[in-house]
Amino acid sequence: MTLVFSGVELNEDFRKLSEYGIHESSEIVVFLNTITRARDEAPSRxxxxxxxxxxxxxxxxxxxxxxxxxxxxxxxxxxxxxxxxxxxxxxxxxxxxxxxxxxxxxxxxxxxxxxxxxxxxxxxxxxxx
Missing domain, CATH: 3.10.20.90 (Phosphatidylinositol 3-kinase Catalytic Subunit; Chain A, domain 1)
Structure with a gap:
C-alpha cells in the first residue's frame, strides 16, 4: 500500500508524521497496490x-x-x-x-x-x- 499526504508519498519509515506536516484531522490517501503472488507470497511452511x-x-x-x-x-x-x-x-x-x-x-x-x-x-x- 502507498500512503500520500498533500501530494507527497510517505515512504520513509524513520520520519515522524509531524515532519510531513500531518496533524490531528489530516487526511492521508491510501492506495492499495496489486501484488504478484509468485513474488510476494510467503513460502509454504x-x-x-x-x-x-x-x-x-x-x-x-x-x-x-x-x-x-x-x-x-x-x-x-x-x-x-x-x-x-x-x-x-x-x-x-x-x-x-x-x-x-x-x-x-x-x-x-x-x-x-x-x-x-x-x-x-x-x-x-x-x-x-
Missing amino acids: KVSLVVQTSSSLLNAATIPLEMRDACTVNDLKQLLLSRKILPVDDYLFIHRQRIMRDSCSLRWHGVENGDCLYVFKGTVSRSGY
Whole structure:
C-alpha cells in the first residue's frame, strides 16, 4: 500500500508524521497496490495441528498431523481418507468456529501451529428462502 499526504508519498519509515506536516484531522490517501503472488507470497511452511472428530465419528478421535500450510482442506481430507482415519463420506471441517472451504489452503483459513480443526459428517447447502 502507498500512503500520500498533500501530494507527497510517505515512504520513509524513520520520519515522524509531524515532519510531513500531518496533524490531528489530516487526511492521508491510501492506495492499495496489486501484488504478484509468485513474488510476494510467503513460502509454504509446515504447521502442526490436531484434527478432532465428533463423537459420531470414530468415538471422538484426536489425530495429530503435520502438513504444509499451502495444502488445501481437500488435501487434508484426502490424507485422512488415504490413511483410513476417516471412512469415505462427506465431511465439514471447522476452524475457529468457521466452516472451512475445501478448495482453500490452511494458510488462507489462518491455521497456525497447534490449532485444532474439528470434523463433522455432513455437507453445506445453500438454500434460498
